[in-house]
Amino acid sequence: MNEKGILYLIPSPLSEAPVQDVLPQALLDTLPRLRRFVVEEVRTARRFLSRAGLKGHIDELAFYELNEHTDAATIEGYLSLFEDGCDVGLISEAGLPAVADPGAALVALCQKKGIRVHPFAGPSSLMLALMSSGLNGQCFAFAGYLPAKTDERKQALKALEKRSSAHRETEIFIETPYRSDALLGDLLGVCAPHTRLCLAVNLTAPDEDVRTKTIEQWKKEKPVIGKRPCVFLMLA
């Protein structure tokens, strides 16, 4: 018998739309029997679980934080949560845990220690954007966050455009919302006129807006992203 519990990877919504819009019923049915959650931020996780049908039961649950401030010893300590066959849920801020967030550290430990990991399907902002972009879905890369300083960011964008052109690879990247328009400005400034750029804004929300145009076309439209969440995709 395996005495250790299972690590369930639990996707969470990207928007305020009903959780049934993006999460499978099997996940919603599994949540009520979990008691221990490792989460990127406790407040967001409590709110998500409440929306997912656990309202009134949140105080019975135990939460453990795992984010960019969590040290390795603390994460290692989370392995004790699986003792006596206890299952644990991993939840990130939004979307898939362990993709574009620090949760992979716990998954890596579980893999090392032979603790079973089971992923649930759910919304990935990166994949929703890629599917909808019409750009190359047979070869793509996610670069994460780009440098915050505009000179370095312009260099990074030029390097991405070059890589995209060399491999016919769709380049996917994100930015903290308050810097999205600055990133967009740099993109329109440094990329070639015929490079295609997809802006995937407010995914899964009622006002979702995913559009792909050439740099030349976007320059005419002068789009404003504001504070709306946006995934950027480029194909040179």
Add this chain to the structure above:
Amino acid sequence: MNEKGILYLIPSPLSEAPVQDVLPQALLDTLPRLRRFVVEEVRTARRFLSRAGLKGHIDELAFYELNEHTDAATIEGYLSLFEDGCDVGLISEAGLPAVADPGAALVALCQKKGIRVHPFAGPSSLMLALMSSGLNGQCFAFAGYLPAKTDERKQALKALEKRSSAHRETEIFIETPYRSDALLGDLLGVCAPHTRLCLAVNLTAPDEDVRTKTIEQWKKEKPVIGKRPCVFLMLA
């Protein structure tokens, strides 16, 4: 008023597990009101829709094929399906349409013509594998299929390992099932002992098996994938 319909991007299951395990209810609720589907293979799509609750109604639906044999003029012709506000569903063989399949050509046309594209969340074998691997989820790339000839494939694997090492990037790739063990043999042959390799086998099925080990550890275990679907992930 927008007279054109919407292109719905419809994920499909990766295994024989119940569709509710991987698809959100909102998608299952949307399917019965669609009448036109562009699909990678008609037989698979009919079978999926039957499992998704349309059993007995499949003959009322119109199917249009889009796969690697479909020419550009035929795909362009599919734009007429959206006339009179008709919505159209796009379905691939398994998983997310337009990711690692030829469906992106229709999405690109819709983007060009201003036809709205709406993606549904669902199972992506690539993301389920990445989440569960414990490898770097903040920087990753999907290379698609590798060359079929063993010499070229070994070169490609070496290049991927080098790129992974240079960028701390998780490299994701797939192979047609009957070549998986040959690919695995090459991986164990050419990669460095400490490079980590994740084999994500039979995702979402009851016997799902996702494990990450070093090349050195895998060599001792001598794994056999056989004809089971497998996603490969490497971090050097």
